[in-house]
Amino acid sequence: MKALLIFRYLLLIAVYSACSTDDEASSNDLKQYTVIRFGESQNISENGGQQEVILPFDSKTISVGEIQLKLESNNELNLRTVPEILNGILSIQVQAGASHASFFITPEDDEIVTNMQKIVFSIYALSGNLIKANNNQLVILLSDDELMGMPRAYHTRSNEGSETKEFFYDNAKQLITVETEVISGFGWKESSQYFYSEDGNLIKVISVFDEDPESNLETLYYWKNGNIHQTVNKYDGISFSYTNYDYDQNGNLIASSAYDKDELGNESLEAKSSYEYYSDGRLKTESTTFYFDEELNYKINYDNYLPVLNPFTQILPGVNAQKGLPGLIEYKFGEDNYSRIYTYEFGDDGKLTKRKATGETTTYSYH
Incomplete structure (x- = not known):
């Protein structure tokens, strides 16, 4: 046994010496290259x-x-x-x-x-x-200098994964495509095409997902008095849900009601949301009640705003309800409560370049 252990020890020394010689030769060889x-x-x-x-x-x-x-x-x-x-x-x-x-x-x-x-x-x-x-x-x-300063993309990385959105525009500088990639336990890629009426109002968005490229999700937008008052969702041409929207006299979105439709056309209320604003027009509270087997309440409070406009976040395309950059966001879902404190960084031109919170960082880029 002792002889066997000595043999194994000598064998390890021989192998180590050979590896060291090879590594040194490889390192010397690399020095001859750039x-x-x-x-x-x-x-x-x-x-x-x-x-x-x-x-x-x-x-x-x-x-x-x-x-x-x-x-x-x-x-x-x-x-x-x-x-x-x-x-x-x-x-x-x-x-x-x-x-x-x-x-x-x-x-x-x-x-x-x-x-x-x-x-x-x-x-x-x-x-x-x-x-x-x-x-x-x-x-x-x-x-592209024709789009100079317009939002190009943002990328969020968190403990749960990452999300990237990239924005593309037409010659009228209207948003025509949004490319989304989510990397997480349930990651996906999504490409959304935007369509407009002759007077420039958004009328349709068609989204295609990588896991089922032959199918598409279509959202139709219906306008009234200069605001989107209803959206209808269709999957492969079949309507399955719709949402109605209400606004105050200043054009701020204040309420929405979402309905599901089954295969027989029967409708059921899925969720109701309400939105409250500070006197300067910045979003204060977003409250949603979901109607499943039992009612679930979800509430978000926004506070400690920076005096800077938010160039990206939208609740509805063309309806920038979240106009500012909140420093504090409080979440309440049922009996659970948690909050996040956000800090922001800006470029030399004053544009938002980064948002940070515990376990999450978002970077923003522009044309």
Whole structure:
């Protein structure tokens, strides 16, 4: 037994020594190469003229080389590059001793709303002592100056998962598409298309979900006296619920009643909501009663507002009931109560960039 233990000990030493030698050799081999690290996406503006895109290296090159990037974007791009893209390939010459490579992009500054465009390159070929890192894609985000300052997206990350919403607009700067992705125990992707009447009122939203792309959820909007007074929900063309809305003399949403419809057309009250406001028009209280087997009451109180408008939150499309940024939100569901304190961060231009609470962070981006 003692001899066997000594043998195992010597075997472990031999294996460890071999691994250490291999690691050292591998490390020495890597020192002969320069790694291209794309990192996060880079941003350029449509009206920015010629702009340089940097490809950083982890160390200086020891020989001349070449980087060939393949354009992966399928959408038509109105831009020029230096060097020029030929047959979908962008070739960049790299000198010895270089700490990075670069090329130039000049977007066409048109007067058309194109929304944020994603330009994607992948490494097609490398020469010299250049090698690629794990991230093989260079992502460039081209901002649309016609939408400058308008909300583009927000991303919420919490202990339960994450949610991302991205907004797209037409030439009249009306919202036409919202892309949603939820990552959690029950994650999904949703794409919603917005449709308008000739006078600019929202009349329909059609949503498609990734788990059932052949089906769709359709919401119809009916207007009266300049406000949405009813919405009707249809699944694959069959109506299954509707909601009625009431407003005060200032146009603030003050109440809603939601009804379900069964296969026979029988209706039942599902929920009632009421909304109260502070004197300055900011939302104070949102109260909802659900009518299931027993009544359930849900209430949200908003307080400690910042003197800044909320650019994102809407209860109804086009009806921005939550106009401000509350610093305190109190929740009451049945006998359960809890609250959250929110803090906010703003960019140099004064726009909201981040909201934080315990276990939750939301970041906001703009065109």
